[in-house]
Amino acid sequence: xxxxxxxxxxxxxxxxxxxxxxxxxxxxxxxxxxxxxxxxxxxxxxxxxxxxxxxxxxxxxxxxxxxxxxxxxxxxxxxxxxxxxxxxxxxxxxxxxxxxxxxxxxxxxxxxxxxxxxxxxxxxxxxxxxxxxxxxxxxxxxxxxxxxxxxxxxxxxxxxxxxxxxxxxxxxxxxxxxxxxxxxxxxxxxxxxxxxxxxxxxxxxxxxxxxxxxxxxxxxxxxxxxxxxxxxxxxxxxxxxxxxxxxxx
Ligand SMILES: C[S@@+](CC[C@H](N)C(=O)[O-])C[C@H]1O[C@@H](n2cnc3c(N)ncnc32)[C@H](O)[C@@H]1O
Numbered sequence: 558x559x560x561x562x563x564x565x566x567x568x569x570x571x572x573x574x575x576x577x578x579x580x581x582x583x584x585x586x587x588x589x590x591x592x593x594x595x596x597x598x599x600x601x602x603x604x605x606x607x608x609x610x611x612x613x614x615x616x617x618x619x620x621x622x623x624x625x626x627x628x629x630x631x632x633x634x635x636x637x638x639x640x641x642x643x644x645x646x647x648x649x650x651x652x653x654x655x656x657x658x659x660x661x662x663x664x665x666x667x668x669x670x671x672x673x674x675x676x677x678x679x680x681x682x683x684x685x686x687x688x689x690x691x692x693x694x695x696x697x698x699x700x701x702x703x704x705x706x707x708x709x710x711x712x713x714x715x716x717x718x719x720x721x722x723x724x725x726x727x728x729x730x731x732x733x734x735x736x737x738x739x740x741x742x743x744x745x746x747x748x749x750x751x752x753x754x755x756x757x758x759x760x761x762x763x764x765x766x767x768x769x770x771x772x773x774x775x776x777x778x779x780x781x782x783x784x785x786x787x788x789x790x791x792x793x794x795x796x797x798x799x800x801x802x803x804x805x806x
Contacts, residue, residue, distance in 0.1 A: 558764040559669070561716040564589050564640075569772035569775060571666060573638035575631045579618045579653050580643035587611065595630050597621045598643070601737050618643050622656035635727065637660040637780065642670040645691025646682055647744045651699065655732050663783045664776055669696060672711060673718025673758055680749040680767050690717045695743040703731050703739065707792055711761040718761065723776065723790065762781075763797055770797035 568576075568589050576590045581598035584605045594611040597618050597783060607613075612630040614621055621627060628635065639661060641653045650669065657667055671690035674680035680691050698722065700709050710721040732739065772793045779786035 558714050558761040560719060561586060561589065563712070563714050563719065563764045563768070566768050567638070567666075567668075567773060570768065571638055571777050573584070573636075573666075574632045574640075575636045577639040577660070579639070579657070580621045581613065582642075586640060586642070586792050588591050591675070593631050595636075598708055598788050618649070618653050620658065622652075622660075627656075627660050635660055635665065637665040638777075639665065639700060640670065641667065642644070645671050647692045647695055647784045648740050650696055650735070651732065651739065654696065654722075655736070658729070659727050661725050661727055662780075663725055663727060664780050664786050665723070666773075666776060667725065669693060669720040669722070671717045672697060672720040673713070673721045673755060673761065674749075675717070675756060676752055677756075680751045681747045682749070683747055688716055690781050692745070692749050694749075694751060695745075696720065697755075699732070699739055699743055703735060708790065710767065710794075710798065712764050712767055713758050713761040714764050718758070721767070722770075724787065727803070766798065770794075772797070777789060 564586055568591060576592055576594045578596045580612050581587050581596040581601040584603040587596050588605050588607050590609060594609060596613045599615060599617050600751050632641050639657045641650060643649060643653055665712060671693045674690040674694055679686045680692055680694060682692050698757045699708055706724060707722055712719045712721060770793060772790060775786060775789045775793055
């Protein structure tokens with residue numbers, strides 16, 4: 558399934574009230590949003606009509622999150638859906654996650670792009686391919702090691718895979734506290750040591766299965782009751798998607 562088709566269904570099922578996109582580019586994904594939306598990109602160049610309730614910022618994600626109140630455009634409402642698709646280098650994606658989670662609601666959904674490179678060349682930090690994942694993929698190992706309480710679902714979308722992350726804790730500072738140690742361990746020089754099973758997509762979920770599982774409706778319907786949502790989410794993830802949805806790699 559093409560990632561934009563998957564996103565269309567996620568928006569329909571989740572019906573977020575506040576959506577963040579880091580890396581807007583031509584606006585092809587941003588335009589799928591139907592709610593208060595914040596888009597951040599130092600070099601966006603829209604090629605599609607954008608007519609929703611959208612605030613665009615021509616800046617980097619680091620600069621945006623260094624502002625006094627990153628939730629000013631949503632009148633303080635935390636994001637309940639976010640797409641991390643800015644600079645495809647490990648440390649940037651890690652910082653984007655730390656900053657996004659801090660500004661998300663506990664029942665929010667954060668989606669990474671580019672976690673399933675199809676070749677070592679596509680995963681290179683020094684871009685050498687047309688479609689480029691860069692080295693975002695170690696984020697799977699990092700979340701498994703440092704944030705085992707998160708639910709992390711790698712999804713087999715075309716072209717370069719998505720990673721859905723729920724069970725968020727905006728107050729958790731583990732990743733920020735260990736930032737230097739994590740970057741020292743997981744930012745590796747090219748050629749990237751991409752795990753074979755990641756490139757073969759052996760332990761990823763099919764997008765159709767994720768959309769049919771009902772887990773997005775649980776996030777939506779129990780938005781105001783985080784404890785109930787977490788319980789039902791855990792059951793649904795286990796029963797509908799199998800217990801083996803932990804990060805690969
Ligand atoms: C792959 S494109 C985004 C595609 C878009 N999300 C979509 O699906 O239609 C990546 C974008 O990230 C932007 N970008 C690069 N560095 C960035 C940064 N530090 N912060 C935010 N965006 C960045 C680039 O300008 C580029 O437009």
